[in-house]
Amino acid sequence: MDNSPVVAQADASLVNYTQESKHLVESTVGLNSPPKEKIGSDFDSRMMLRCLELARRALGRTSPNPLVGAVVVKDGEIVGEGFHPRAGEPHAEVFALRAAGDRARGATIYVSLEPCNHYGRTPPCSEGLIQAGVAKVVVGMVDPNPLVAGGGIARLRAAGIEVLVGVEESACHQLNEAFVHRILYKRPLGILKYAMTLDGKIATTSGHSAWVTSQEARTEVHQLRAACDAIIVGGNTVRQDNPYLTTRQVEAHNPLRVVMSRHLNLPENARLWQTADAPTLVLTEKGANPDFQELLLKQGVEVVELTSLTPDKAMAYLYERGFCSVLWECGGTLAASAIAQGAVQKVLAFIAPKIIGGSIAPTPVGDLGFTTMTEALSLERVRWRVVGSDCLVEGYFPQKANSQ
Ligand SMILES: Nc1nc(O)c(N)c(N[C@@H]2O[C@H](COP(=O)(O)O)[C@@H](O)[C@H]2O)n1
Numbered sequence: 154m155d156n157s158p159v160v161a162q163a164d165a166s167l168v169n170y171t172q173e174s175k176h177l178v179e180s181t182v183g184l185n186s187p188p189k190e191k192i193g194s195d196f197d198s199r200m201m202l203r204c205l206e207l208a209r210r211a212l213g214r215t216s217p218n219p220l221v222g223a224v225v226v227k228d229g230e231i232v233g234e235g236f237h238p239r240a241g242e243p244h245a246e247v248f249a250l251r252a253a254g255d256r257a258r259g260a261t262i263y264v265s266l267e268p269c270n271h272y273g274r275t276p277p278c279s280e281g282l283i284q285a286g287v288a289k290v291v292v293g294m295v296d297p298n299p300l301v302a303g304g305g306i307a308r309l310r311a312a313g314i315e316v317l318v319g320v321e322e323s324a325c326h327q328l329n330e331a332f333v334h335r336i337l338y339k340r341p342l343g344i345l346k347y348a349m350t351l352d353g354k355i356a357t358t359s360g361h362s363a364w365v366t367s368q369e370a371r372t373e374v375h376q377l378r379a380a381c382d383a384i385i386v387g388g389n390t391v392r393q394d395n396p397y398l399t400t401r402q403v404e405a406h407n408p409l410r411v412v413m414s415r416h417l418n419l420p421e422n423a424r425l426w427q428t429a430d431a432p433t434l435v436l437t438e439k440g441a442n443p444d445f446q447e448l449l450l451k452q453g454v455e456v457v458e459l460t461s462l463t464p465d466k467a468m469a470y471l472y473e474r475g476f477c478s479v480l481w482e483c484g485g486t487l488a489a490s491a492i493a494q495g496a497v498q499k500v501l502a503f504i505a506p507k508i509i510g511g512s513i514a515p516t517p518v519g520d521l522g523f524t525t526m527t528e529a530l531s532l533e534r535v536r537w538r539v540v541g542s543d544c545l546v547e548g549y550f551p552q553k554a555n556s557q
Pocket residue numbers: 217218219221222236237240241242243244245246264266267268269272273274275276278296298301
């Protein structure tokens with residue numbers, strides 16, 4: 154078996170770029186591009202990092218839009234700041250220009266994503282910047298949205314405005330990796346998170362799993378949830394762990410809690426439907442257990458029937474709902490199927506320095522059908538760090554470059 158299922162749906166040729174913008178976008182989002190030299194001064198970097206700090210204030214709330222921050226600088230001083238709070242509301246540049254008022258004339262504006270150049274839910278920021286009379290625009294990264302894709306930069310330059318592109322580009326890209334993935338692959342970014350012992354178990358043989366990792370790691374998971382649009386689990390996780398799936402330890406945005414269950418053989422008293430702290434959606438198949446559907450609806454849980462319930466179908470549905478990122482917090486069987494269907498791009502593995510043994514104790518990823526080590530899925534861009542008493546390893550499955 155080769156690795157093709159994992160990347161089958163991750164094909165960036167889905168997006169129709171013009172030949173000109175294709176190269177610009179590819180070089181910004183890191184497809185086909187060698188490492189780059191630092192762009193801009195240390196001051197430029199500081200201002201761009203401030204943009205990212207502002208952008209993060211809306212973490213988890215902007216989808217399908219990106220996280221964007223903007224800073225207006227006049228004579229070396231910040232005179233206006235802004236960030237994009239949520240889709241439908243003005244863009245970061247508009248808030249920063251409003252805060253700067255007349256001081257925007259002749260100023261430099263830093264913005265972590267290329268200013269838009271189209272009428273969407275809001276008018277083009279490129280025109281707003283021209284009207285405000287800014288002298289220079291410093292851009293973190295090109296917007297991969299084909300409606301923008303270099304067009305905002307070209308419009309500003311055509312109006313005689315100096316534009317510098319690529320300041321702190323990789324940090325800008327990292328913050329919006331889910332937005333970029335959504336645009337390129339027409340699916341939310343799938344992140345598989347699990348916690349396991351040093352001997353690779355997520356629970357004891359009897360199913361006990363509270364807690365594998367340290368308190369610090371669990372808080373980090375709540376931060377991670379806050380940055381995502383949805384968390385998915387399967388029916389087994391609801392039955393065995395009865396999770397809350399909230400961000401209660403960090404008091405932040407709660408993503409949509411999604412349960413995938415074909416037959417709706419789920420407990421009536423699960424915490425997911427007894428706590429209203431976060432919205433809950435149950436994905437099932439046509440005609441499944443109508444009585445239980447009624448019970449869920451009474452508890453305020455949304456139920457959606459898909460024609461066939463697979464990880465890819467679930468991701469396609471969540472893409473249509475405008476989601477950029479989905480956190481898989483499921484058990485091994487669903488995780489294996491999500492990986493096999495290309496619904497996972499990034500893996501976050503918390504590894505606790507504990508050994509529990511047990512030849513049938515559950516592991517984080519079930520059967521992928523591999524028989525030789527040559528079939529193993531190797532992650533790239535791998536990093537690790539210590540969190541509390543645990544180690545967090547993160548990496549990405551390889552993705553195809555835009556082959557257009
Ligand atoms: N540069 C920039 N700043 C922001 O604050 C933004 N939200 C965006 N978003 C880009 O515009 C598209 C959304 O447009 P509407 O909000 O619907 O008008 C989004 O897809 C990005 O391409 N850009």
